[in-house]
Amino acid sequence: MKNLPVIILATITTTVVSCKKEAQAVSGSATSINTRKAIVTSNVWKVTSFMEKGIDRTPDFSTYLFQFNSDGSAIANSTGIGILYYGTSNLLKVIHTTLDDSGNHSGSEEQKLIITLTGNHHMDEINEDWKIVKLIGTEMWLMDNNIASSKEIHFTMN
Numbered sequence: 001m002k003n004l005p006v007i008i009l010a011t012i013t014t015t016v017v018s019c020k021k022e023a024q025a026v027s028g029s030a031t032s033i034n035t036r037k038a039i040v041t042s043n044v045w046k047v048t049s050f051m052e053k054g055i056d057r058t059p060d061f062s063t064y065l066f067q068f069n070s071d072g073s074a075i076a077n078s079t080g081i082g083i084l085y086y087g088t089s090n091l092l093k094v095i096h097t098t099l100d101d102s103g104n105h106s107g108s109e110e111q112k113l114i115i116t117l118t119g120n121h122h123m124d125e126i127n128e129d130w131k132i133v134k135l136i137g138t139e140m141w142l143m144d145n146n147i148a149s150s151k152e153i154h155f156t157m158n
Contacts, residue, residue: 036111036135037091041070045140045155052125052151060122066156068113076117076126087117114143
C-alpha cells in the first residue's frame with residue numbers, strides 16, 4: 001500500500017511523456033503517408049500564397065476555402081458568392097522509375113497531392129499533381145516544379 005503513490009506518479013509521468021512525444025511527431029515534419037493524409041483531410045484550408053512563374057496570384061484565391069476529404073472528394077467553397085466547386089484529391093507516394101518532366105531521377109521518392117476541381121478558371125489553376133514541400137498541422141506548401149508552369153501554393157488551416 002505504501003508503494004501506491006509511487007505507482008500512480010510513475011503512471012502519470014509515463015502518460016504525460018508519451019502524449020508529449022506523440023504531439024511533437026504530428027507538429028513536426030510529418031513523413032508517414034497516413035499521417036499526412038490525416039493532416040490534409042482533417043482541416044479546411046485557405047490559400048495564403050499562390051505564385052505562378054514569379055507572379056503573385058494570391059488575390060485570385062482569397063475568397064476560397066478548400067476541403068480535401070478522406071473519401072477522395074474535394075470541395076472549394078467560394079465564400080464571397082457561396083458557390084461550391086467539386087472534384088477529387090489524392091495524396092500518394094510516387095517513386096520515379098525514369099526521369100520525369102520535373103527533373104526527378106529514377107528511384108527518387110516524393111509525396112504528391114493530386115487535385116482536380118472543376119467549375120471555373122481558378123479551379124483550373126489548382127488542378128495539378130502537387131509535390132508536397134511542407135506539411136504540418138496548420139500549413140501545407142505545394143509546388144508544381146514543371147519547368148513550363150512553375151507554380152507554388154501555400155495553404156494554412158482556416
